Amino acid sequence: MKRPTIADIARRAGVSKGAVSYALNGRPGVSEETRARIRAIAQELGWRPNLAARSLSGSRADAIGLVLCRPARFLGVEPFFMELVSGVEDELAASSCALMLQVVPDRQAEIAVYRRWWGEGRVDGAILVDLCAADPRVAEVERLGMPAVVAGHPSGAGPLPAVWSDEAAVMAEVIGYLAALGHRRVARVAGLPALLHTRIRDEAFARGCAAAGLGGHPVEHTDYTGEEGARATRLLLSARPRPTAIVYDNDIMAVAGLSVAQEMGLAVPAGLSIVAWDDSPLARVVRPPLTAVTRDVPAYGAHAARTLLRVIAGELPDGAPEPPARLLPRGSTAPLSL
Amino acid sequence: MKRPTIADIARRAGVSKGAVSYALNGRPGVSEETRARIRAIAQELGWRPNLAARSLSGSRADAIGLVLCRPARFLGVEPFFMELVSGVEDELAASSCALMLQVVPDRQAEIAVYRRWWGEGRVDGAILVDLCAADPRVAEVERLGMPAVVAGHPSGAGPLPAVWSDEAAVMAEVIGYLAALGHRRVARVAGLPALLHTRIRDEAFARGCAAAGLGGHPVEHTDYTGEEGARATRLLLSARPRPTAIVYDNDIMAVAGLSVAQEMGLAVPAGLSIVAWDDSPLARVVRPPLTAVTRDVPAYGAHAARTLLRVIAGELPDGAPEPPARLLPRGSTAPLSL
DNA sequence: GCACAATGCTTTTCCGGTTCATAAACCGGA
DNA sequence: TCCGGTTTATGAACCGGAAAAGCATTGTGC
Numbered sequence: 001m002k003r004p005t006i007a008d009i010a011r012r013a014g015v016s017k018g019a020v021s022y023a024l025n026g027r028p029g030v031s032e033e034t035r036a037r038i039r040a041i042a043q044e045l046g047w048r049p050n051l052a053a054r055s056l057s058g059s060r061a062d063a064i065g066l067v068l069c070r071p072a073r074f075l076g077v078e079p080f081f082m083e084l085v086s087g088v089e090d091e092l093a094a095s096s097c098a099l100m101l102q103v104v105p106d107r108q109a110e111i112a113v114y115r116r117w118w119g120e121g122r123v124d125g126a127i128l129v130d131l132c133a134a135d136p137r138v139a140e141v142e143r144l145g146m147p148a149v150v151a152g153h154p155s156g157a158g159p160l161p162a163v164w165s166d167e168a169a170v171m172a173e174v175i176g177y178l179a180a181l182g183h184r185r186v187a188r189v190a191g192l193p194a195l196l197h198t199r200i201r202d203e204a205f206a207r208g209c210a211a212a213g214l215g216g217h218p219v220e221h222t223d224y225t226g227e228e229g230a231r232a233t234r235l236l237l238s239a240r241p242r243p244t245a246i247v248y249d250n251d252i253m254a255v256a257g258l259s260v261a262q263e264m265g266l267a268v269p270a271g272l273s274i275v276a277w278d279d280s281p282l283a284r285v286v287r288p289p290l291t292a293v294t295r296d297v298p299a300y301g302a303h304a305a306r307t308l309l310r311v312i313a314g315e316l317p318d319g320a321p322e323p324p325a326r327l328l329p330r331g332s333t334a335p336l337s338l
Numbered sequence: 339m340k341r342p343t344i345a346d347i348a349r350r351a352g353v354s355k356g357a358v359s360y361a362l363n364g365r366p367g368v369s370e371e372t373r374a375r376i377r378a379i380a381q382e383l384g385w386r387p388n389l390a391a392r393s394l395s396g397s398r399a400d401a402i403g404l405v406l407c408r409p410a411r412f413l414g415v416e417p418f419f420m421e422l423v424s425g426v427e428d429e430l431a432a433s434s435c436a437l438m439l440q441v442v443p444d445r446q447a448e449i450a451v452y453r454r455w456w457g458e459g460r461v462d463g464a465i466l467v468d469l470c471a472a473d474p475r476v477a478e479v480e481r482l483g484m485p486a487v488v489a490g491h492p493s494g495a496g497p498l499p500a501v502w503s504d505e506a507a508v509m510a511e512v513i514g515y516l517a518a519l520g521h522r523r524v525a526r527v528a529g530l531p532a533l534l535h536t537r538i539r540d541e542a543f544a545r546g547c548a549a550a551g552l553g554g555h556p557v558e559h560t561d562y563t564g565e566e567g568a569r570a571t572r573l574l575l576s577a578r579p580r581p582t583a584i585v586y587d588n589d590i591m592a593v594a595g596l597s598v599a600q601e602m603g604l605a606v607p608a609g610l611s612i613v614a615w616d617d618s619p620l621a622r623v624v625r626p627p628l629t630a631v632t633r634d635v636p637a638y639g640a641h642a643a644r645t646l647l648r649v650i651a652g653e654l655p656d657g658a659p660e661p662p663a664r665l666l667p668r669g670s671t672a673p674l675s676l
Numbered sequence: 677g678c679a680c681a682a683t684g685c686t687t688t689t690c691c692g693g694t695t696c697a698t699a700a701a702c703c704g705g706a
Numbered sequence: 707t708c709c710g711g712t713t714t715a716t717g718a719a720c721c722g723g724a725a726a727a728g729c730a731t732t733g734t735g736c
Contacts, residue, residue, distance in 0.1 A: 005691090005692055005693080006692070006693065007692075007693095017692085017693080017694095018694080018695075018696095020693095021693065021694060021695080022694095022695095025694085027695095049692085049693070050691085050692050050693065052691080052692075052693090053691070053692035053693035053694085054692080054693055054694080055693095056691090056692080056693070056694090057692085057693055057694045057695080058693080058694065
């Protein structure tokens with residue numbers, strides 16, 4: 001019932017606690033013979049290092065933190081976070097490091113969580129997501145001295161290492177593709193304007209449209225919900241001249257937009273082309289299936305975790321670039337037919 | 339930079355470590371005056387109890403575990419887990435207990451995680467989800483002596499307390515509703531047959547159809563993906579006589595089914611009624627919006643967490659019943675028109 | 677006025693590992 | 707045989723907090 005400790009092992013093996021510690025951690029100080037004997041006994045007793053004791057002396061918590069700062073009802077909708085989390089864990093599993101997850105309503109609460117986690121020694125570092133402009137979290141983790149990496153564009157990461165994929169390039173690809181199909185008026189339904197990556201996409205969108213010689217390129221900002229996506233779509237489609245293609249910042253809004261278009265008597269893709277940012281099973285099951293920008297989100301999470309582990313270990317981040325997102329044409333985009 | 343310890347506080351306050359410990363934990367043994375002084379100093383220094391040290395003596399980890407055992411690509415799709423997690427955390431926040439999350443590919447890995455977590459003293463207990471028949475996890479946590487609660491039907495929970503909502507009742511309500519609309523042939527697209535709650539719904543479905551005097555009530559099992567939902571729908575709609583209503587075990591399959599029906603020239607709801615189990619933003623944005631069975635998933639998670647905390651504290655589970663799921667009629671169900 | 681209890685704080689021990697200083701044993705070479 | 711150096715092992719300190727035991731001081735009852 002009671003968990004065995006190294007003292008138990010030491011007694012059984014007839015050696016000291018210290019020897020057991022050396023043996024089980026693969027450090028020099030014991031003979032190979034003794035090491036093997038101690039290992040066997042530990043195995044037999046089913047010994048596991050007590051995390052608390054280990055952190056207490058070693059000051060490693062063997063866990064990293066991830067705080068998601070969005071109301072529950074937004075979180076559930078997007079596969080993004082779950083995929084990110086599962087990628088993070090794939091990476092952590094190898095180093096038997098655990099993941100502490102917390103969902104909070106606002107940025108202030110998130111900072112409080114970091115303070116608590118770090119103060120309590122519960123985590124060795126954290127992954128920051130959903131950066132916004134002049135994000136107070138960056139300064140705070142810096143102040144705390146807590147290792148952290150940003151999953152997002154480096155421009156807001158300050159001194160922190162960032163893991164990110166170049167969205168501007170894909171945005172240009174998307175716009176180029178739509179322009180090649182003959183679309184001259186492309187609109188965008190964007191996410192929360194406070195988020196840095198929304199701004200970056202906004203900018204890339206404007207730049208891409210200009211580069212492709214497209215005229216008006218209206219942008220509507222939303223909170224990522226289907227309701228707002230529908231509202232934005234209605235607004236965009238009511239304008240004259242109305243856009244012939246819309247790029248959505250997530251899949252749920254793209255689906256909502258699809259419904260609104262059909263409601264308004266616009267066939268997709270004949271009357272309106274739709275592109276969803278971030279692919280998901282959802283994009284595949286609606287009719288027509290949605291053309292989407294896809295990226296390997298689990299790999300993204302894994303990369304962020306790997307980088308954080310390096311930072312915690314005092315090494316330099318590998319600086320490897322993220323595999324770029326790709327445009328995946330499906331049935332919701334077609335040449336402009338007028 | 340360095341985190342303050344109770345020794346630092348003791349030095350500043352001119353008292354012993356023991357007194358500080360008593361003062362900060364609200365236990366008798368120090369005067370109110372001294373307690374206030376110590377508290378003020380702790381506050382000023384920004385002291386937080388070191389979790390490792392605390393667990394080492396108190397043997398509480400102040401964390402609970404949740405293992406999700408589904409491939410990442412299934413997980414991301416369903417809002418269920420994220421909502422569950424956010425509910426769990428709402429409850430945990432109050433007791434400053436943390437959540438350890440792990441996503442694993444299979445049940446064997448899940449058991450290994452429990453062994454590790456418990457052996458390392460990383461968690462005080464766990465919430466078990468997605469129970470299947472004769473689930474090995476129940477026996478394992480029992481063997482380990484790790485506190486646990488089952489989020490699911492008590493029939494598979496063995497000696498463990500279970501938090502669950504009575505799905506049979508809602509299933510009867512759904513079937514009664516469809517029968518009242520004139521449907522005589524209702525089909526069901528179910529989830530993984532190995533999962534206990536799938537079996538329970540299967541049974542409730544059969545019983546409900548029998549009670550309502552409905553004839554054939556075919557059931558197709560799937561893996562919850564849209565692709566399988568589409569396949570099952572095609573299969574069901576190709577049979578003769580074909581069902582006039584289908585109940586889906588999740589929202590993504592319901593949407594896929596909706597697309598398939600429309601593809602096959604069946605208007606929804608005129609030619610086919612659709613009910614989705616578990617509501618989500620997704621169900622609201624498609625056209626027609628889906629009639630759904632809705633339940634308060636965050637509340638469910640919160641209840642599970644609350645129960646686990648009670649078990650850990652050595653108290654009895656409160657045994658409060660879960661608020662029942664409700665049928666939420668929307669546009670995807672209509673009277674049978676022939 | 678004395679036994680006894682409550683109060684308020686200190687000292688000590690403990691939790692389960694890690695790590696350092698130290699020492700014994702061993703080794704080859706002079 | 708003695709010596710410097712390496713290998714192998716030991717004992718004890720330590721990490722930060724919890725809690726039991728110890729010890730004055732003050733208060734209470736009779």
